[in-house]
Amino acid sequence: MASASAPEKATQERLEKAYAAFQEKVKRTVYLDNISPQVNIPVIRTALGQFGNVVNVEFILNYTIPFDIPQCALVEMENEKEAAAVISEMKNFPFMILGMPRPARALPAKPEMFADRPSPPNRKIQLRWVKPSDPEFEVGKKLKQQVKRHRAETNAMIKLQLAEEEKLAKQQSEQLKTNYKKYEMIENIMQDGTAARLARYYGVNLGDD
Amino acid sequence: MSQLVKLGNDGLSFHWGKKRGIGGTNKSAQFYESFTFDNVEYCLYDCVYLFKKGEDDAYIGKIVKIWEQSDHKRVKILWFFRPCEIQNYLGDYSPLEKEIFLASGEGVGLTNVNPLEAIAGKCHVVCTSADKRNLQPSSTDVELADYIFYRVFDVGNYTISDVLADTVAGIEVEFLLNQRKDLKSASGSKGDANGIFTGQKDAFDDLHGHFKSASPKSLENRDNPATAIGSLPINGGNEGNYDVEKPKHSTEDLANPTLTDERPSEKRRLIDEASSGASQKDKVDSCLRKRKVEHGEKELKRAKLSHETFQKTSLACSVQNDEKADSQNLEVIQRPYADRSKWFKGLPWDLKIKKAHEVGTLVLLDNVDPSYTSSDIEDIIYNAFNLSCTAKVIPHSMFQDPNYGEAYVIFKARDMADLVVRKINSGCLMQENGRPLVCSKGLLKVPAPSKSSTSSFTGHLVIDKVRLQMQRDEMRKAVSTSHCSQPNTIEYEMALEWMLAQEKSAASLNLLNKVHDDEIRKVRRSFKA
Numbered sequence: 001m002a003s004a005s006a007p008e009k010a011t012q013e014r015l016e017k018a019y020a021a022f023q024e025k026v027k028r029t030v031y032l033d034n035i036s037p038q039v040n041i042p043v044i045r046t047a048l049g050q051f052g053n054v055v056n057v058e059f060i061l062n063y064t065i066p067f068d069i070p071q072c073a074l075v076e077m078e079n080e081k082e083a084a085a086v087i088s089e090m091k092n093f094p095f096m097i098l099g100m101p102r103p104a105r106a107l108p109a110k111p112e113m114f115a116d117r118p119s120p121p122n123r124k125i126q127l128r129w130v131k132p133s134d135p136e137f138e139v140g141k142k143l144k145q146q147v148k149r150h151r152a153e154t155n156a157m158i159k160l161q162l163a164e165e166e167k168l169a170k171q172q173s174e175q176l177k178t179n180y181k182k183y184e185m186i187e188n189i190m191q192d193g194t195a196a197r198l199a200r201y202y203g204v205n206l207g208d209d
Numbered sequence: 210m211s212q213l214v215k216l217g218n219d220g221l222s223f224h225w226g227k228k229r230g231i232g233g234t235n236k237s238a239q240f241y242e243s244f245t246f247d248n249v250e251y252c253l254y255d256c257v258y259l260f261k262k263g264e265d266d267a268y269i270g271k272i273v274k275i276w277e278q279s280d281h282k283r284v285k286i287l288w289f290f291r292p293c294e295i296q297n298y299l300g301d302y303s304p305l306e307k308e309i310f311l312a313s314g315e316g317v318g319l320t321n322v323n324p325l326e327a328i329a330g331k332c333h334v335v336c337t338s339a340d341k342r343n344l345q346p347s348s349t350d351v352e353l354a355d356y357i358f359y360r361v362f363d364v365g366n367y368t369i370s371d372v373l374a375d376t377v378a379g380i381e382v383e384f385l386l387n388q389r390k391d392l393k394s395a396s397g398s399k400g401d402a403n404g405i406f407t408g409q410k411d412a413f414d415d416l417h418g419h420f421k422s423a424s425p426k427s428l429e430n431r432d433n434p435a436t437a438i439g440s441l442p443i444n445g446g447n448e449g450n451y452d453v454e455k456p457k458h459s460t461e462d463l464a465n466p467t468l469t470d471e472r473p474s475e476k477r478r479l480i481d482e483a484s485s486g487a488s489q490k491d492k493v494d495s496c497l498r499k500r501k502v503e504h505g506e507k508e509l510k511r512a513k514l515s516h517e518t519f520q521k522t523s524l525a526c527s528v529q530n531d532e533k534a535d536s537q538n539l540e541v542i543q544r545p546y547a548d549r550s551k552w553f554k555g556l557p558w559d560l561k562i563k564k565a566h567e568v569g570t571l572v573l574l575d576n577v578d579p580s581y582t583s584s585d586i587e588d589i590i591y592n593a594f595n596l597s598c599t600a601k602v603i604p605h606s607m608f609q610d611p612n613y614g615e616a617y618v619i620f621k622a623r624d625m626a627d628l629v630v631r632k633i634n635s636g637c638l639m640q641e642n643g644r645p646l647v648c649s650k651g652l653l654k655v656p657a658p659s660k661s662s663t664s665s666f667t668g669h670l671v672i673d674k675v676r677l678q679m680q681r682d683e684m685r686k687a688v689s690t691s692h693c694s695q696p697n698t699i700e701y702e703m704a705l706e707w708m709l710a711q712e713k714s715a716a717s718l719n720l721l722n723k724v725h726d727d728e729i730r731k732v733r734r735s736f737k738a
């Protein structure tokens with residue numbers, strides 16, 4: 001059959017264009033995580049709206065990690081510059097969404113994060129059924145087992161990290177409570193006049209200068 | 210001549226055309242030359258589509274007899290074969306675009322009698338044979354035709370030939386070739402074909418070249434089924450098992466098609482709508498319109514046909530292949546109906562996988578090359594197993610190991626899913642770079658994302674007393690908006706602690722992933738040694 005005829009060329013061009021458009025999209029998309037479960041699309045839009053024009057927000061649903069992980073989202077900005085601005089701002093200053101003090105994290109998006117991505121045109125996938133008698137079959141077996149092991153390792157690490165996060169949260173919560181208590185105490189003495197009386201007794205000036 | 214407009218069960222209008230004669234057993238059969246069904250006129254020797262109950266296939270045939278007997282309307286159909294149905298007898302030849310083969314000879318699969326209501330629509334088939342008796346079509350005719358044929362398939366000795374016998378199925382061959390009324394350019398140019406069987410190949414190359422440069426909209430999506438059909442014979446070892454199964458299957462089907470009234474009436478209407486513009490010019494315009502408007506439908510239908518034929522034999526064959534399991538290289542070609550955008554969106558994906566899991570058709574693939582996309586996976590499954598499925602690649606967040614990709618795949622039936630799991634796990638299906646596919650059935654248990662507004666988030670702290678104070682709107686807004694924290698607040702310091710923790714986690718995950726990568730390479734290298 002004739003090669004690269006008009007209709008085939010048209011499809012090919014279409015595919016290439018779609019792929020190029022996708023790559024461009026990736027460049028201007030920000031990956032956001034450490035997001036609270038209460039956060040939804042409008043919240044993110046307003047949150048990142050201050051950095052530029054938010055074109056689209058999509059959450060990456062968790063299908064395979066057996067833990068309660070914070071939400072992740074892909075935020076598509078209007079251009080690459082805005083995306084870069086988001087990332088650098090959030091890197092230098094803690095940006096909090098719908099709660100404190102845990103900040104959200106922004107990273108540049110990668111193609112693998114998009115579930116509905118187009119495949120690169122002109123790519124040929126090779127596939128092979130390996131015979132049991134072929135020595136590569138044993139290698140295949142080892143690799144398969146390795147996959148399982150690696151998955152378990154990753155899960156274990158995630159579990160560990162989640163536990164550490166809990167610890168940190170707890171610790172901060174304690175810290176916050178004690179701080180608040182101290183603050184309240186001070187507030188109280190100031191308000192009910194005890195501080196003023198003590199100041200008079202000791203001859204200390206409580207004024208603000 | 211009764212011009213009664215009879216309404217059939219499904220409200221489709223019908224009336225007879227010109228009578229021909231009486232005959233048959235007990236002289237109870239009345240033969241006709243034409244009839245009008247659902248506002249489309251069908252004449253003797255017209256080509257039609259027929260749908261078989263329960264299949265998305267469309268068979269193409271030529272009406273060679275029309276009659277009514279004891280209140281049953283019947284047609285005798287002389288069949289055309291699609292290239293995929295007689296694949297094994299084509300040999301090295303790859304069939305032309307739109308080519309079909311007229312049945313000839315004696316035997317099962319030549320003709321069948323069917324109820325008239327089984328006809329699903331008209332089909333425009335042009336004969337491009339260089340035979341003297343054939344009215345030569347112009348290139349426009351060929352372009353506009355739904356199908357072309359110039360060769361016959363003998364159902365008795367399973368051979369293909371371009372020699373047209375004098376009679377086929379008891380009918381003079383002249384009636385089976387192009388009729389004047391069918392061709393736009395019926396100029397009786399018989400002079401060209403002086404038995405140029407030798408020159409025939411050249412003529413067809415020209416025509417073929419012409420097809421390719423024809424309007425993209427009509428052919429663009431046909432390419433897929435054509436290439437799929439053409440290149441499948443390349444598949445090394447698998448073919449052996451197909452030999453016996455296919456033709457028997459297709460001729461058996463043809464012998465007893467229980468073609469009933471049931472067919473997707475939507476598709477019919479679309480085809481009819483286009484061909485009901487009686488006059489020739491209208492026909493041309495409407496053919497073009499038909500293509501523009503519903504090439505998606507047709508492409509689906511036609512592609513489904515070629516797919517379905519494979520699917521029927523695939524299950525039987527792949528079981529036989531178990532033992533053989535040659536190290537065959539499969540070059541993954543795009544499966545026939547690859548344009549996903551045309552698919553009906555349906556349920557959201559997470560509901561889909563839940564449902565599929567309940568029915569047992571869900572499979573999780575692991576160790577997929579992370580650069581593969583959902584349609585790549587569907588192609589892979591199609592090429593390795595000849596099964597269609599819907600796949601979705603699991604998108605990566607920062608938690609996922611970038612060395613591996615995963616995907617959920619939903620099959621149409623439970624046994625397909627089981628078969629695939631069994632084969633992949635017992636065998637070794639290697640992707641490029643030595644990645645064996647791993648799979649398991651079912652759904653990974655993942656905690657449902659808690660959407661309630663009261664659920665707390667680790668790290669988001671609230672002081673109870675302050676919360677009570679936040680009845681006032683302003684206070685509420687202060688926390689419920691998002692902001693960059695300023696360095697003179699407590700939250701700033703706490704936030705920094707969090708950022709530190711985040712960096713640590715990211716670094717450790719990165720390290721783990723690198724270790725994994727090294728381990729993978731090590732195993733692969735050990736093979737090369």
